[in-house]
Amino acid sequence: MDITGIPFFLAVSFGGAFLAYLLHFAHRFLRNAVALLTVSVSAALLFWLGDETFSIEMGGFILTLGKTPYSLFFAGIVALLAVPTVLFSFTYMAKEERPAMYYLNLLITIAAMYGILFSLDLLSLFIFWEIMTWSSFLLTIHKGGNATKAGVKYFLYSAAGAYAILFSIVILFNMSGSLLIEDVARSFVLQNPLMQLMLAGTLLFGFSVKAGLMPMHGWAPDAYAESPAPFTALFSGALSKMGIFGMGMVLYQIFLQSPFSLPVRELLAWAGGITSALATLRAIQQTDAKRLLAYSSVAQLGYIVIGLALGTPLSMMAALFIALLHGVFKAMLFFAVGAVYFRTGLTDLNELRGLIRRMPVSFLTVLMAIISLANIPPLGGFVGKWLLYESLIQSDHYFLVIVAFFSSTASFLYVYRLIFSIFLGQEEKEFEHVKEVPFLTMQLPMLALAAVTFITGIFPGIVLAPISSALTYLGFPIYHDMWSMSMLFNEWGNRINLLAMISVIGTVFLTGFTILSLYRMRRTRYVTTKDIHTSGEVPTENENLTYAINFYQPFERAVYPVLSKSIRAWIDWIGRSVSEFGDFLRHIYTGDGQTYAWYVVLFLTFMLAAGSWLL
Amino acid sequence: METLKTISGYFATIGVAFTVGFLFMGFSRILTARVQNRVGPPIYQNLLDIIKLWSKESAINHGLMQHLGPAFAVTASVTTLLFIPVLRIGNWFQNFSFEGDLIFLLYIMVFGQLGMALGAGQTGNPNSAIGVSRGLSQVVGYEIPFVLALTALMVYHETTSLHEIMAAQDSIGAWNIFVNPFAFVAAIIAFLGMTHYTPFDVPFAPAELASGPPSEFGGKYLGMMMTSGSIFAFAKLTLFVNLFLGGASNLLELLAKTLALYLIPVIIGIVTPRYRTEQAIVFFWKWPTAFGILSILWVVWMR
Structure with a gap:
């Protein structure tokens, strides 16, 4: 078998899943090694994938597999998150029950995502789509109890989406006599416009369920909150992007020529905007860290849909860039919250407090992630939002820019709530015993992803190169004057130089930090959080000085x-x-x-x- | 030689910003005092305060994040300043203004607030946390009209660069305050919120929260924050002058225009009582937002 071929690639991904499951009964180290090896090898193989396509006949249907630049970009997101997820699971899942099932389902989910991306026809896409839904459903209900309810909800939404997709696939097959996406697209333009509208509508509905677009987002908060933390990182970071992948495919490979294309995309952009605004407001209300992050994921997916629906080269760049960056920083946040849960058994923001000196690395991870999430330079999140705002203003969506900006500013509220309630505030006795999580299996994945947010903030060109080839494949001309390694340009020719930005920020910050640290160093002393200014009253040892409940x-x-x-x-x-x-x-x-x-x-x-x- | 000149330019900019900043603040203290029938401190009082704070013998902190808070604040103010063209023409005081644009400035301006909020958070003082909660809520309030106004300007001039916005005002022959008065009204009310003078000083509410977020900062930490505050005040004023008053071609002109703008929040602040947070948010989302929407409609109609 050709090792640069897609069949070999999928065989490794799926085979590794079953091998890890079997080896669990031999020794857990073998299982872990095989699991890590599977995701690492498949990530490495992505670089060497050949261009040829492969077809298998199955029951009269021809299934075709092959790579496109567009799918390769999404496969990159999956690979980037899959390796840290598996690594993070080692220690985290050691405490949980049924680890063998967990690894089997996790690796199958990852493999199925690759399968979806490398499907060139609708049937194989649907088959892998269902495999992904099933295995992720089993992971969602892994904890039992409330998780079962959340899982059933997720499954029902997914089933509705899947039926919608299947319905369109059947009609499309009847229309074109072929399942290949290229053939379908060719015969699609010959149909009458209303038929085109209906088919695109059902397909977009089906894909947007996975992306959690309002009003199809009902499953997301429960499912994200109840699934095991390492998987949630992949769930929100990569799996939801499969919906984005499908929507992009429908909008720009199949539906683009239709007379209804523009109004549908306009509607979708507004749906994305409203999703991000409402989900942000909901996130501010949450008192559970994972539910807060779940609503935040829904909101961030809203931004991606805005960019995807606008359909200008700049907005598409924004959408794909945010898709990657959201995966990275949301994985960091879910890992860090998982790390806190691993050590304290808590995710309730009203109960957790003052962990900064106990878990400094987790704190640093959350800090980098929220700076990225709040789009503050110099980290990667800023680049994506810069592209998005420029594209919104330049495509005359003045009020959508306000909606997007509102949710972006309001997101400061919930990210601050998250980091404040967990790590800052009064330090309490009950958390004195808490230790930082182990380095290799838990800190390393978090720090590696933190490094990604830092590097993409200075050199977004690393990510924009594959994005350009993906967009060129979708039919968006990306010229070389739109970006370079660390410079971005908008359509009016204004630019931003990220290298200048990081040098200024870095120099000033280091100068300020040095002055603060060295000046009167010996006369600067540390005091506890009980030793504070309370207008003359002296707080007793057990007095509660925490401001956490009803924070906003x-x-x-x-x-x-x-x-x-x-x-x-x-x-x-x-x-x-x-x-x-x-x-x-x-x-x-x-x-x-x-x-x-x-x-x-x-x-x-x-x-x-x-x-x-x-x- | 060229490098040396550039670097001394950065320091000159920071020096000018700091001086103008603390003098304006001293001036507002005198003005407030006169309205309240007092004599008030000398105009250089803020400089004396900063020198006093830096010469304090000892400083206390509650951990690394609090230690970093003032460094974040000074990073945001100096970076904002260096990415804003201080003068419309000439080689001096341009610094990095060609390397960034308005959207970058919008976000780097909140960098310091977030850093300060994090620093204040580690102190464990409940007053600080309450102040941060109020302050961040208020940010969501005033950013909406502010962004509406900026969008109107960016769309009208078809640029996101401050240089081009100033050049466009020059070539039209009219400042943006006359071209789009609605945008100016929306932005200046948002500016009231940004400066934290009354009626929008509830995050720091001196008599209620013991000055809120900065309450645990003293000595060199407070000194650093006040230094950064002076620089930031000047940077914001210069940004507004560039956006609405056509920029300035020399320092005297800049001084006159910034002072005129600075008097607006000060004079309003002297005579108004304080809004509660929710009242402030609702206020920002009513009148200035309506003006912001009008400004965009105005631009659409004018194009």
């Missing part, structure tokens, strides 16, 4: 009266309608045998009457 009460007072009323009104209306419908049904299903007997008599009479009249 003033903000909520301003925002939520409007928001909660309208949402609650809707929910109330639905609830009332359901109960009224139930009341109505109760008149029919009275629970009385006599009434049911009467129904039977009435039915028979009706049938007899109808029969005699018809005959």
